[in-house]
Amino acid sequence: MLRIGIPRALNYYKYFSLWKTFFENLGAKVIFSPPTNRAILDQGAKYVVDEACLPVKVYFGHINYLKDKVDYIFAPRLVSVEKKEFSCPKFMGIPDMLVTNIDNLPEVIGPTIDLTKRDNNLWKIIWEVGNIFSKNPGKIAMSWFKGVSDFKKFNQVWLNKSIPREFKITHLDKDPGRLNIAVIGHEYILYDGYLSMNLLEKLAKLNVSVFTSEMIHPKMVNKEVSILPKRIFWNFAKNLLGSAFYFSKQAEISGFINISSFGCGPDAMTSSMIYHHLKTKNNKPILNLTIDEHTGEAGINTRIEAFYDLLKRRVG
Amino acid sequence: MNVFLGIDVGSVSTNIVLIDETHNVKQALYLRTLGRPIETLQNGLLKLYTLIPRETKVKGVGTTGSGRKLAALIVGADVVKNEITAHAVAAADQIPDVHSVLEIGGQDSKIIILENGIVSDFAMNTVCAAGTGSFLDQQAARLGLTIEEFSKLALKTKNPVRIAGRCSVFAESDMIHKQQLGHSISDIVAGLCQALVRNYLNNVGKGKDIKAPIIFQGGVAANPGIKIAFEEALGEKIIVPQWFNVMGAIGAAILAKEAVSGKNETNFKGFDLVKSDFTTLSFECQGCPNICEVIELYIDGNLKARWGDKCNKWTDAIENAG
Known part of the structure; x- marks a missing residue:
């Protein structure tokens, strides 16, 4: 064979x-x-x-x-x-x-x-x-x-708003009353536990429900990005932007985490566009995380914990 | 007298404060960590013990900073909080209507925006530590100055030179270049302060809504040159609080007070802990290709904690053992 x-x-x-x-x-x-x-x-x-x-x-x-x-x-x-x-x-x-x-x-x-x-x-x-x-x-x-x-x-x-079990992310079982966070980032970072330093699992352990770009239907993504003056021809970037725009309108999403890799060309643009959109349109908090070859997790943990505290105090 | 203990173990300094029930600072210690957080912490507590009256009663302990978990294990903490929350809590306590907190420490820098005493936005420096305290330390050493002399020099400037602030490696070559052209050290140091501020505002502060009242805290706030550069760049008055270099520890102490309120007991092990022997050992786990560096903490020869493993098999083994 x-x-x-x-x-x-x-x-x-x-x-x-x-x-x-x-x-x-x-x-x-x-x-x-x-x-x-x-x-x-x-x-x-x-x-x-x-x-x-x-x-x-x-x-x-x-x-x-x-x-x-x-x-x-x-x-x-x-x-x-x-x-x-x-x-x-x-x-x-x-x-x-x-x-x-x-x-x-x-x-x-x-x-x-x-x-x-x-x-x-x-x-x-x-x-x-x-x-x-x-x-x-x-x-x-x-x-x-x-x-x-x-x-x-x-x-x-x-599309059913869940994360495929093939990615083996634990603690995802959702209870009502959790914080909802939209995590915007390429799937090859998000679902690779080593690259993302287990971001999704860390959030799940904090009782956060995670929403990602893949959960938004492509038609919806296209509709959302149509508000931009120029068509975005980078497909991956378009998906991140469109889903972020969509989530920004959902009342139950309390905050955003944008994770990108150091040195990513398209993300340099999209991260900044997402940030600008969230700040000007509905003022939802956003945390930017940049990953590189670091092995120390202290930095990323501090940011996640602080962001969680921020959202908790806002939502009450 | 009832007091609350706040400990901030950072990369460069370890800060310990005692506050009373109304958040007045009773004692504050700013100690260089010197790469030995446990020893520094023990020495600090010993020193603190000699400074306080006998009848002082520690009702709660909070730890923060990058070494917060280690410190919590050693002293027995009631609350372990990240440094952003701790700094914000302290800033809002000292100046209740504070809107923006600029914080520059040894190896990180952050900006915190508050609305009505609640954090509404924050950012920390990303993969790069350019423009933090360590860089200033390094440059002062290169010029043969102590950091205190260095910080005063900037005030004597007549014409600050332009230095690239984007990266500390480039900044250093710029400084050397300017110095070989014959610019005075005070002009170069002032230029460096401006470069650091520019870098901070363009990176950490990018897109942030910086409005008065603005507080500047962290070890670097000891530099009047940087404060002036911030005031020039922002066109606003900058407040450096009295306890600027121990604000994280004050925040931790306030959070400790909140954590123990209503339950009259603390996890604090008492000042006797300075007599205990704390040793850390580390090994590389060969269980999988991640080869994690696992750290073991021994207190008086007994294994008390392990951390550093991605899969938690070593951590869990200890927790399950009790």
């Missing part, structure tokens, strides 16, 4: 259900790297290009972990997942950065996924990637449809 390795980093957090089902139905053995740990980060920092942000460093560490354990590595070049919108420039360069920086890689399956245009060749890609594992066109198509179905089910968990 052919083994395909998928790093537990970056777009894993959004698409793993689709990929897992697709490849398993094709008869491949899917191997995910373990949750991020110090060894993975250290290895990633060793192999990565200089200017990368922390999540990309970690991605390289995951690839390094997988490289001797699999026959193929799945590292798609995600150029765009929505019409006339783009992912982040670093996502677009992932397969190239991998092959030039890590030696002795197994074969990298890195199809270019670009849905900006109507004629996006998605079926051609499904066909090409599927062909590596099966020559049966019916099986490839069926695997894809099953994958899409699981992907939709997975997304529905988020």
Whole structure:
């Protein structure tokens, strides 16, 4: 059985259900790297290009972990997942950065996924990637449809305002009367406990109900960002902004935490836009957290505790 | 006399205060931590003990600062609070209508905005510690001055020079450059004060609604040069409270009073604790690839606490043991 390795980093957090089902139905053995740990980060920092942000460093560490354990590595070049919108420039360069920086890689399956245009060749890609594992066109198509179905089910968990249990965040059981905080940040930071220093779990332990961008329907996000004078063509940034705008209107959300990685280009802009919007439109408190390679958690704990005190005293 | 003890264990200083029932400061100690928080704390408590009348009764203890958890374990605290809340509580107690609190400490800086005595917004410096007390310390040492001489020099300036405040490494090269051009030290020091203030307002203070009354506290508030630079930049009068360098500890003491109100008992172990032997040991846990640094606290040879592990297996082992 052919083994395909998928790093537990970056777009894993959004698409793993689709990929897992697709490849398993094709008869491949899917191997995910373990949750991020110090060894993975250290290895990633060793192999990565200089200017990368922390999540990309970690991605390289995951690839390094997988490289001797699999026959193929799945590292798609995600150029765009929505019409006339783009992912982040670093996502677009992932397969190239991998092959030039890590030696002795197994074969990298890195199809270019670009849905900006109507004629996006998605079926051609499904066909090409599927062909590596099966020559049966019916099986490839069926695997894809099953994958899409699981992907939709997975997304529905988020849309039901809960956090998928695959991310193993404990203490999430919600009681009424908790504080509600919207946590705005990329899913590859939020749901990676090592990168976010267990932010979501720490909030849950404080009896806070967490709301994230993934819980807002894409249609709603698009509607919210339409108030901006110019269209935002960075897809991830648009999702963060749109959901923050949406949450800012919800009376039950008492505060915002915006978490971003040091050196993230698009976030430098969105963080500032979100902050400005919250301050001018409805004056809800916001805490900005920046993550980097620090291992000391004292700083982040102090900020979370102080923010919690602030909200508690306001809400009463 | 009934008093409340507040302890603020920071990166650079360890501050201990005693306040009475009406929040008057009875004793205040500002001690350099010197990388030995436990020893400093013990020495501080011993010194405090010699300064207070026999009939003094400690009714509650609060700890804050980056070493708050360690301090709480050692003295037996009734409340352990983050330094933002502690500073805000103290500021609002000293100047009830305070709106903005500028706080610059050894390795962090923060801004707190209050409305009607309640924190409405705050920010701390992010990954960078540029423009905090440690940087001033370093530059004073480079010029061969004590920090006290350094802070007075800025007042003698006639024409402060422009220094890049964005990053302390760049600031240092700028300072060296200006000094080689022949600018006087007082002009350079004053320029540095302005750079630090600019950096603070553009980073920590960015987008914050800074309105009077403004309080400036933390160890760096001892620098009149910085206070003047703030007044020039903001166009407002800056108040440096009498106890500016121990405000966190005062806040912790006030919070301790709130925590014990109505239950007439405290976790305080008493001043005898200075006779106990506190030792910390650390080891790297090899249980998983995270290789956490686990710290163990021994009191008189008995293992009393562990922390530092991400998975809590060592921490829990101790808590379950009682």
